[in-house]
Amino acid sequence: MISLAGFPSDGDGPIYLRIVRFIRAGVAAGSIADGDEMPSRRVVSATLGVNPNTVQKAYKLLEDEGLMVSRPGAKSYAVVTPESVEAARAKLRAEEIGRVVSALKTSGMEKSEAMELISRLWDEYEVGGDTE
Amino acid sequence: MISLAGFPSDGDGPIYLRIVRFIRAGVAAGSIADGDEMPSRRVVSATLGVNPNTVQKAYKLLEDEGLMVSRPGAKSYAVVTPESVEAARAKLRAEEIGRVVSALKTSGMEKSEAMELISRLWDEYEVGGDTE
């Protein structure tokens, strides 16, 4: 059974995404094995103090990514294959990151400037990109 | 008087940000000159079919950025100086990068991971034939 130990009590972003991130990290890091039983929606919801549907939203995303399997009535299990591990890592890596670097360097920005800018944007993060 | 010709009837993001972007682009591109008269809030609101306060929200941001000046009762004017042009370009650049950062966050990546990867990729990336 996959443990929720280490799940951050405080974190950035909505709860369902933090759950997704937590499982993705486990798959990517190898701390979750193929066929491991996932805690049920209700167990997770009770543990984290959220609604089962919030967990369902996270589990649905994870299933769509191929990181777990669910079927009505039965328990859910992690899927850890070379493909799913790569999928998890790809998500964590987000290939578009290369475009950030590309765009920034092309614009003639110094590395220190770029890091500062990205750090600030990350914290401020407004859809539409307005800052200040 | 600055013209609204070319203002995109459809676009991404809230209206007030599209107005901001439109003016920023004009300043950055040089199609707006220093001292140019800005259309009043009410004129813009009537032209675009939105509330004057939506325009006010945009104009307030532009004024905070140093791209225009307003004072109660009087007309508003564009401010085009080396500083404001640089400010406009920086904002447009930051906005573009912000979209990518947004995508990374939505995909569940954590800030520390992102910063680390960007730092590493920065050193590996070679400026090639990429333009734009």
Added chain:
DNA sequence: GGTACCGTATTATTCGACTAATACAGTTAC
């Protein structure tokens, strides 16, 4: 000074994302 425009402030309303409440349906072990 009066009129017509201007910018600004205060207060609703709308709308979508996130979360919750509840009910429904499938699986498994006895």
Added chain:
DNA sequence: GTAACTGTATTAGTCGAATAATACGGTACC
């Protein structure tokens, strides 16, 4: 079969951002 779990769907509440309705006060020009 039935009890106790499981996953899933439908609907409602909550909160913040975007926009609107309205009112107020300043400036310019005759």
